[in-house]
Amino acid sequence: MSLLFKHLRVHQIFGANTDVGKTVFATALSIASKNAGHQVFYLKPVSTGAPEDADDLKIRRFAQSGVNADCLFRFSEPVSPYLAVRMEGVSPNTLPTDKTFVNAISSHIKTCAGTTTKASHMYVETAGGVHSPTLLGTSQADCYRPLFLPTILVGDSKLGGISSTISAYESLVLRGYIIDSILLFKDPYYLNHEYLVPYFAERNVVVHAVDPPPSLTGNAAEDERTTAEYYASIASTHGSSVLSQAISSLDSAHAKRIEELESMPSRSLQSIWWPFVQHGAISGPSEITPIDSAHSDFFSIYKPGDASSSSVLSPQLDGSSSWWTQAVGHANPRLTLAAARAAGRYGHVMFPKNAHLPALKLAETLVAGPGRDWASRAFFSDNGSTGMEVAIKMALRDYGVRSGSWTQHRKKSLGIIGLKGSYHGDTMGAMDACEEGVYTCEWHNAKGFWFDPPTVGKKADKVTITQPSALGGDSVVFEHLQEAYDVSKRMDSELATRYREYIHTTLSKLAENKTHDLAALVLEPLVMGAGGMIFVDPLFQRILIDTVRLPTGLSPFPVRLPVIFDEVFVGLHRLGMESTSPLLGTTPDISCHAKILTGGLLPLAITLTSERVFQAFNSTDKADALLHGHSYTAHPIGCEVANETLAIIGELKESKNWKDAQGRWTPEKKWSFFDEVNGTTAPPPTVWSLWDPGFVGELSKMDSVEEVMALGTVFVVKLKATDAGYLSNLAESTFLPLREATTTNPGDLGSVAPGRAPYSVHFRTLGNVAYFMTSLNTEAEVIRDLEDRIWGVLTSSRT
Known part of the structure; x- marks a missing residue:
C-alpha cells in the first residue's frame, strides 16, 4: 500500500500527454532539491528507447553528484512500454505482473528511505500520459494506484494542452490521487498557463509555469552547455524562483499531510x-x-514507525469487508467511473412517477435475478434497515387486506414470526421485528414470536446440526457440507418430521393467543449476521416457511402469511449464491437487498415484492398507496454503481478463482473443478466457499474452538467460552495479535503484495465469535495467508 516517510518526501510525476517535459521537470526539481541541501532520489520505473537517451542517465548528467537516479526495467524500442515488450518479443509469461511491478517500485523507495535520515526528496517519473499502458497494458493511473504517491502533474503547453491537462487532472482525481502541484512550460503563443493558473486555483491546486528549455541545435556540445545553463537558471534556490516556490509548496503539502494524520x-x-x-x-x-486511503482489500493506516526510515503508513487487511459492504475491493475504478457517469448525467432527480435508465435497468435486473420466478416489482430505499421497514409495511398490509375487515386496534397488534438471534437493522420498525436484545432501545416494543433455531457448524471436522433444547438438544452429523444443505433430499427425513410437528404445534398455540396477531414470517436466510453469525439449519427454515403457507384448514392461521427474506447480508453472492431461494427450494413474497448491491461505494437498498403484495396497495385511493420514501429515493448514482457492481459479479462467476474454490468444496473431486478425464466442467457445488475446506476442517478440531463455518466469502470461528454472547471479550482478545503487522515471509520487502509484506488485519467480533470476510474478488493468496495467520494465533493461544 501507500508509503509515507517523515524525512523522505516522495512525489510521482505524471504527464498530461507524452512529450510535455516530464523529464525536464524531473531533472529541474532534482537539481533544485539538491541545491536546497536535500539528498535526492530519482526513479524511472520503465524506460524505453536508446540506452544513451534514458531519462535516468540525463538526470545523472545534468544533476551530477547528489542525485541517485535509477531505472528498474529497460527496453530499447522508443515506444509505449506495452508496445516495446511486444516489439522486442518478450513473452507475456516472463513479464512481471502489475503487482510485482508495483512491488519493485515500493521496495526501491523503501531502500532509498533506509539509506538516509536527513530531509530528502524523491521523484518517480511515469512514462507517456496518465493512461499510457504499462508492461501488461494496464493504464498507468490504475497500475500505480496501490502506491498512492502524491502527484505532480506536468501540464501540456501545446495546442490542445488545456483540454489534455484538465482531462489528465480529472482522471487522476477520479482515482483518488492527491495532486500537490501542476507544472508546465510557458508558451508565448498558446498561453495555456494563463488559462490554467486561475482554473486550478479555484480547485485549490497550485500551477507553476516556467520558461521552456532552449531549442536543440544539433551541436552536441552546444546543446549540452545551453541545457545545463537552463537548468541552473530555473533550479535556482533563490526564494522568488518558480521552482523554489514549487519545492516549498511540495514540502508544505507533505508536512500538512503528516500533521493531519497525527492530529x-x-x-x-x-x-x-x-x-x-x-x-x-x-x-x-x-x-x-x-x-489515509484504501485500495483493493487493504486500508492504508497511519502508524508511526519506530525508526525514522520507516513509513508512517501501514497496510491493514479489511477483514470484515467494511461491515459487510465490500464486494469488489476499495476504490474500484469501474465503480468510481460509474458514479461519476451518473453524477455528471443526472446528479439526483425526483423519482415518483419519473424514470431514469439506471433505476429502470437495476429494477429489471434484480426482478429477473434474485427475484426470478416470483418478484414483479422493485422498491427503492436508502439502506438495509429502511429497506426492511418497507418490507414489513408491505407484509402487514398484505396480511390485513387478505384477512378481511380490521379494526384500528387489531392493526396495531400485528406481530411477526422470526428466529432468536435475528437482526434487521437499527430503525424502530426493524428493531420491533426482533426480540429484546443488545441492539434494541428504550422505545423498543417486540412484536411477535421468535423460534430458537437449530444451527449448523463444523465440529471435529464433521458438519453438525445442533438442536435447541425445545427440540431435544441433540445433534445430527453429516460427512459433507453438501449433504447438510441438500434441503430437497432432507425433506422426507425423520428430522424434517420432528421439525414439522414442533413448528405446527407451537404456531397453533400462538394462534390461540391474541396478544399479537402473527401476520408475517421474517427470516435472515441461512445466516443470522449481527446476532452472532448463526448458521441456521436450512431445513428448519424451509419447513417454517411451508407451515405458514399451509392452506386454510391445515394452517394455524386464517390466511397464508407473507414471507420476508432479509438478504441484506447474505444475498448477491456473499454466501456464494445470488439468492438463498434455490437452496431453500422456495421463494419469499418479499426480499430485501443492500450492502453488496453497490460494491461498498455508497448506500442503496432494494425491496423486491410479488405482484400479490403490490396489489394490496394498488387502488384509486391515494391513502392506499405505500406512503414511504426519502428525498434520495433511487438516486441515479447509487443505481448506476449497483448496475456496474452486478456486471462485475457476473464476470467473477466465471473466474478461475471462483471455479477453483468451487472445485475444492466438491466432495467427489475435492481439489479439481475441472474433470480432466472427461474433459468437462462439473456443475458447481450447491454450497462452497473462497476459504479452504482443509483449513476449516483442521481448525474445527482445536480444543479452544467450539465450531467453525464457512460459506462464500464468510468464515466464522466460535470459541469455547464460559461467558458466551455479544458482551464477551474472548474473540477480541484472542485475535488481538492480528492487529499487529506481521509477515509470513519476513525476507521480502514488498509493500503491497499480500502475504509478503508486513500487514495487520482489521476484524470485528461478536462476543466469543470472530468472523472474517473477503470481497468477492479477493485473491486466493490473500486468503491463504490470512488462514495461516488465523491458524498461528489459535495455535499460539493454546500454549
Whole structure:
C-alpha cells in the first residue's frame, strides 16, 4: 500500500500527454532539491528507447553528484512500454505482473528511505500520459494506484494542452490521487498557463509555469552547455524562483499531510460519536486508527514507525469487508467511473412517477435475478434497515387486506414470526421485528414470536446440526457440507418430521393467543449476521416457511402469511449464491437487498415484492398507496454503481478463482473443478466457499474452538467460552495479535503484495465469535495467508 516517510518526501510525476517535459521537470526539481541541501532520489520505473537517451542517465548528467537516479526495467524500442515488450518479443509469461511491478517500485523507495535520515526528496517519473499502458497494458493511473504517491502533474503547453491537462487532472482525481502541484512550460503563443493558473486555483491546486528549455541545435556540445545553463537558471534556490516556490509548496503539502494524520485521533475524539462504540472505554487517541486511503482489500493506516526510515503508513487487511459492504475491493475504478457517469448525467432527480435508465435497468435486473420466478416489482430505499421497514409495511398490509375487515386496534397488534438471534437493522420498525436484545432501545416494543433455531457448524471436522433444547438438544452429523444443505433430499427425513410437528404445534398455540396477531414470517436466510453469525439449519427454515403457507384448514392461521427474506447480508453472492431461494427450494413474497448491491461505494437498498403484495396497495385511493420514501429515493448514482457492481459479479462467476474454490468444496473431486478425464466442467457445488475446506476442517478440531463455518466469502470461528454472547471479550482478545503487522515471509520487502509484506488485519467480533470476510474478488493468496495467520494465533493461544 501507500508509503509515507517523515524525512523522505516522495512525489510521482505524471504527464498530461507524452512529450510535455516530464523529464525536464524531473531533472529541474532534482537539481533544485539538491541545491536546497536535500539528498535526492530519482526513479524511472520503465524506460524505453536508446540506452544513451534514458531519462535516468540525463538526470545523472545534468544533476551530477547528489542525485541517485535509477531505472528498474529497460527496453530499447522508443515506444509505449506495452508496445516495446511486444516489439522486442518478450513473452507475456516472463513479464512481471502489475503487482510485482508495483512491488519493485515500493521496495526501491523503501531502500532509498533506509539509506538516509536527513530531509530528502524523491521523484518517480511515469512514462507517456496518465493512461499510457504499462508492461501488461494496464493504464498507468490504475497500475500505480496501490502506491498512492502524491502527484505532480506536468501540464501540456501545446495546442490542445488545456483540454489534455484538465482531462489528465480529472482522471487522476477520479482515482483518488492527491495532486500537490501542476507544472508546465510557458508558451508565448498558446498561453495555456494563463488559462490554467486561475482554473486550478479555484480547485485549490497550485500551477507553476516556467520558461521552456532552449531549442536543440544539433551541436552536441552546444546543446549540452545551453541545457545545463537552463537548468541552473530555473533550479535556482533563490526564494522568488518558480521552482523554489514549487519545492516549498511540495514540502508544505507533505508536512500538512503528516500533521493531519497525527492530529486525527485526538480531533476525532472531540467531535465524532461512533456507532457500536462505548466511548467511555476508549483510553485515549492511541486507540483510534486514521485511515489515509484504501485500495483493493487493504486500508492504508497511519502508524508511526519506530525508526525514522520507516513509513508512517501501514497496510491493514479489511477483514470484515467494511461491515459487510465490500464486494469488489476499495476504490474500484469501474465503480468510481460509474458514479461519476451518473453524477455528471443526472446528479439526483425526483423519482415518483419519473424514470431514469439506471433505476429502470437495476429494477429489471434484480426482478429477473434474485427475484426470478416470483418478484414483479422493485422498491427503492436508502439502506438495509429502511429497506426492511418497507418490507414489513408491505407484509402487514398484505396480511390485513387478505384477512378481511380490521379494526384500528387489531392493526396495531400485528406481530411477526422470526428466529432468536435475528437482526434487521437499527430503525424502530426493524428493531420491533426482533426480540429484546443488545441492539434494541428504550422505545423498543417486540412484536411477535421468535423460534430458537437449530444451527449448523463444523465440529471435529464433521458438519453438525445442533438442536435447541425445545427440540431435544441433540445433534445430527453429516460427512459433507453438501449433504447438510441438500434441503430437497432432507425433506422426507425423520428430522424434517420432528421439525414439522414442533413448528405446527407451537404456531397453533400462538394462534390461540391474541396478544399479537402473527401476520408475517421474517427470516435472515441461512445466516443470522449481527446476532452472532448463526448458521441456521436450512431445513428448519424451509419447513417454517411451508407451515405458514399451509392452506386454510391445515394452517394455524386464517390466511397464508407473507414471507420476508432479509438478504441484506447474505444475498448477491456473499454466501456464494445470488439468492438463498434455490437452496431453500422456495421463494419469499418479499426480499430485501443492500450492502453488496453497490460494491461498498455508497448506500442503496432494494425491496423486491410479488405482484400479490403490490396489489394490496394498488387502488384509486391515494391513502392506499405505500406512503414511504426519502428525498434520495433511487438516486441515479447509487443505481448506476449497483448496475456496474452486478456486471462485475457476473464476470467473477466465471473466474478461475471462483471455479477453483468451487472445485475444492466438491466432495467427489475435492481439489479439481475441472474433470480432466472427461474433459468437462462439473456443475458447481450447491454450497462452497473462497476459504479452504482443509483449513476449516483442521481448525474445527482445536480444543479452544467450539465450531467453525464457512460459506462464500464468510468464515466464522466460535470459541469455547464460559461467558458466551455479544458482551464477551474472548474473540477480541484472542485475535488481538492480528492487529499487529506481521509477515509470513519476513525476507521480502514488498509493500503491497499480500502475504509478503508486513500487514495487520482489521476484524470485528461478536462476543466469543470472530468472523472474517473477503470481497468477492479477493485473491486466493490473500486468503491463504490470512488462514495461516488465523491458524498461528489459535495455535499460539493454546500454549
